[in-house]
Amino acid sequence: MENIHKDTVSIKSYDEMATYYENYVDTKPWNAYYERPAVLSLLPEIKNKKILDVGCAGGWYTKYLLDHGADVTAIDVNKNMVEITKKRVQDKCPVIQTDLNNKLDFIKDDSLDIVLASLVLHYLKDVTNAFAEFNRILKPEGEIIFSIHHPLMEILHFKRENYMAIELLEDEWTMGEEKIKVQFYRKPINKILQPLIDNGFYIENVLEAEPTNEFKEKLPEAYERLLKRPNFLFIKAKKMK
Ligand SMILES: C[S@@+](CC[C@H](N)C(=O)[O-])C[C@H]1O[C@@H](n2cnc3c(N)ncnc32)[C@H](O)[C@@H]1O
Numbered sequence: 001m002e003n004i005h006k007d008t009v010s011i012k013s014y015d016e017m018a019t020y021y022e023n024y025v026d027t028k029p030w031n032a033y034y035e036r037p038a039v040l041s042l043l044p045e046i047k048n049k050k051i052l053d054v055g056c057a058g059g060w061y062t063k064y065l066l067d068h069g070a071d072v073t074a075i076d077v078n079k080n081m082v083e084i085t086k087k088r089v090q091d092k093c094p095v096i097q098t099d100l101n102n103k104l105d106f107i108k109d110d111s112l113d114i115v116l117a118s119l120v121l122h123y124l125k126d127v128t129n130a131f132a133e134f135n136r137i138l139k140p141e142g143e144i145i146f147s148i149h150h151p152l153m154e155i156l157h158f159k160r161e162n163y164m165a166i167e168l169l170e171d172e173w174t175m176g177e178e179k180i181k182v183q184f185y186r187k188p189i190n191k192i193l194q195p196l197i198d199n200g201f202y203i204e205n206v207l208e209a210e211p212t213n214e215f216k217e218k219l220p221e222a223y224e225r226l227l228k229r230p231n232f233l234f235i236k237a238k239k240m241k
Contacts, residue, residue, distance in 0.1 A: 055120025059085030
């Protein structure tokens with residue numbers, strides 16, 4: 001893809017983990033028993049709704065939304081992820097390679113009911129463009145549901161001194177036998193929620209979800225930690241009329 005924004009990160013990382021995503025992420029406890037139950041608890045009725053799945057990765061949400069009767073478009077900056085999602089949904093919806101740091105000008109104004117952005121916004125240095133675009137493409141009272149790294153977790157886990165800074169951090173994820181370096185942007189909560197509000201949304205729900213009992217069975221130590229230190233923040237917001 002030619003039009004990659006200068007601040008876009010982790011494309012190579014997701015290239016490297018594409019096969020893992022295809023084979024394992026559906027059942028990875030962090031996704032299956034922590035992130036997804038929380039996101040799904042925030043979703044409104046999705047049957048016959050027009051939904052944008054942002055940062056679709058391996059397409060778990062894309063397929064879930066299609067299976068529940070939604071009219072879906074999926075986007076991701078990573079070509080391999082786009083191909084995996086296409087394979088999973090078998091041409092039942094458009095899956096488009098595009099960078100969320102740029103304009104989503106292939107989507108019409110006021111045309112969507114829901115934007116779902118699961119674990120993608122922490123890859124953006126500045127979320128302003130994304131929220132401005134979500135506002136443009138959503139119908140009045142359309143909703144956005146997103147999950148994002150919890151700023152508390154990032155400060156504690158990465159032992160950062162300056163909460164107010166916006167900084168590029170690097171983590172190392174174990175993916176099967178491999179270790180893959182992933183970069184993302186840590187930012188204070190104000191730099192997540194104020195751009196949302198400034199771009200015409202009001203917040204309906206702020207969820208600091210607990211993992212499920214299945215997560216406790218698989219990863220008991222992480223479960224106890226997550227009860228005290230949430231990894232992800234979940235937000236539901238509505239576009240003003
Ligand atoms: C953690 S994964 C998302 C997980 C996915 N929602 C799921 O539940 O399986 C993050 C995804 O965001 C994509 N991504 C990162 N930066 C992006 C950007 N600037 N524009 C669009 N997609 C981006 C990555 O390529 C990756 O596929």
